[in-house]
Amino acid sequence: MTPSPASSPGTAPLPALSVNALSAPxxxxxxxxxxxxxxxxxxxxEGTVIVDAGVAAPGSIDAGVLVARICMGGLGHVTTRMSAEADPLWPVTIDVRTSSPVLACLGSQYAGWSLSATKEQTGGKKFFSLGSGPARALAGKEDLFTELDYRDHHDCGALVLEVDRMPPHIVIDKIVRDCGLAPDRLTLVITPTHSVAGTVQVVARVVEVALHKTHVLGVDLREIVEGSGSxxxxxxxxxxxxAMGRTNxxxxxxxxxxxxxKQDAVARRLAAELPSSNARDYGRPFADIFASFNYDFYQIDAxxxxxxxxxxxxxxxxATYHGGRVDAALLQAQWGAGSAP
Known part of the structure; x- marks a missing residue:
């Protein structure tokens, strides 16, 4: 089955591609x-598949790469490489590229679906996770899908949860219901941030972060034609x-x-306004920034x-315009890249 985006005045629907069908293989x-x-x-x-990619199972870099590709709805290329530079920023790099950047990154990869349950509902600890991946486009619970003018109607789906324990039945039932799927047609992939696979799939969001910032800046997303990053x-x-600090x-x-x-004026603006160095809180490790705001994301400068x-x-x-800079010293100080005695 293919998505059937509704048309609305003044918008151009995303391509009629099914991110769930493309990611199913x-x-x-x-x-x-x-x-x-x-x-x-x-x-x-009930038949829902639960994939443990870092809770009890150790996981791997290769698992993280595959999860990242699933998150992008089958529309992204994700690879790892060893740096060939004499003085590299870091030995291993994640490379990402997509020719469908808006659909792959915002229509699928973006972690925008808030899923929670109280301790009374779970019979134990409260649960919270953000859902990312193609099944978001089946549920369409976020206002973003109205802006993108996109919905998917495939008969199976996958959702990635960045959390350190398995989701309770009440949350699984909600996902199945909101996606309109038979329980055995849903796959949930669990990737804690501190796991190997979790670290990979979060860092593989480098292009998605740029697309989301572009959206926050109010730039027409129809301007974005290609996206690559590392x-x-x-x-x-x-x-x-x-782990959250390191991946951020x-x-x-x-x-x-x-x-x-498409347009030169947009290229100039994004080169100037997109980099993280424009932010008030730029210059400190993310874990320190997070702690200084009492672990409240919404207090951090977006x-x-x-x-x-x-x-x-x-x-x-x-023309190509350039902005921002890499801070290798901050990263190496945080990640312990010291010389062996």
Whole structure:
């Protein structure tokens, strides 16, 4: 089945591609290669597949790359590489590119679906996670899908939860219901930030972060034609806040993005306004910033959530504009890249 976006005056619907159909072979690969990827999977009594990519199972970099591709709705290329530079920013880098940047990044990869349950509902601890990936486009619970003029209606779906424990049944039931799926047609992938796979899939959001900042700036998303980016892959951290800090720092201080847009004026503006260095809170490790605001994301200057360095090319003029900078010293200080005695 294919999505059927509704048309509205003054908007151009996203291409009639199904992010869930495109990512389904990747979901099947994740399950089929579970042993090689060092992940585990199980089914609920109702048939929903739960993939453990870092809670009890150790996971792997390869698992994280595949999860990142699923998150992008099958419309993104994600790879790792060793730096060949004499003095690299960091040894291992995540590279991402997509020719459908708005649909891949905002219509699928963006972690915009808030899922929670009280301790009374779970019979234990309260639960909270943000859902990312193609199943978001089935549920359409976010205002963003109205702006994008996009909905998917495929008969199976996958959602990635960045959380350190399995979701309770009440949350699973909600996802199934909101997506309009049979329970056995839903796959949930669990990737804690402090896990190896979780670290990879978060850092692989470097282009998505640029697209979201573009949206926050009020730039017409129809301007964005291509998107590529890279960010250093930090070592996993054993503790959640530290892991969150490292993955955010990788993008905010080490992320590099190249966008291609239609108009020259948009290219100039994005090169000037997109980089994270425009933010009030720029210059400190993210974990320190987070703690200084009592762990409240909404108190942090939203301009901070952006790549460190950008290049923006204009199809109109052929010119490319550059802005921002990488802060290698901050990253290496935080990640312990000292010389062995």
């Amino acid at each position: 990747l979901v099947a690969q994740l399950i089929d290669e579970a042993a090689q990827l060092r992940i585990a999977h199980s089914r609920t009594d 960010a250093p892959l930090p070592p996993p951290a054993p503790e959640g806040i530290q 720092d990788a993008i905010l201080y080490g992320g590099r993005v190249h966008l291609t847009v 301009a901070l959530f952006a790549p460190a360095e950008v290049w923006v090319s204009s199809l109109e003029s052929g």
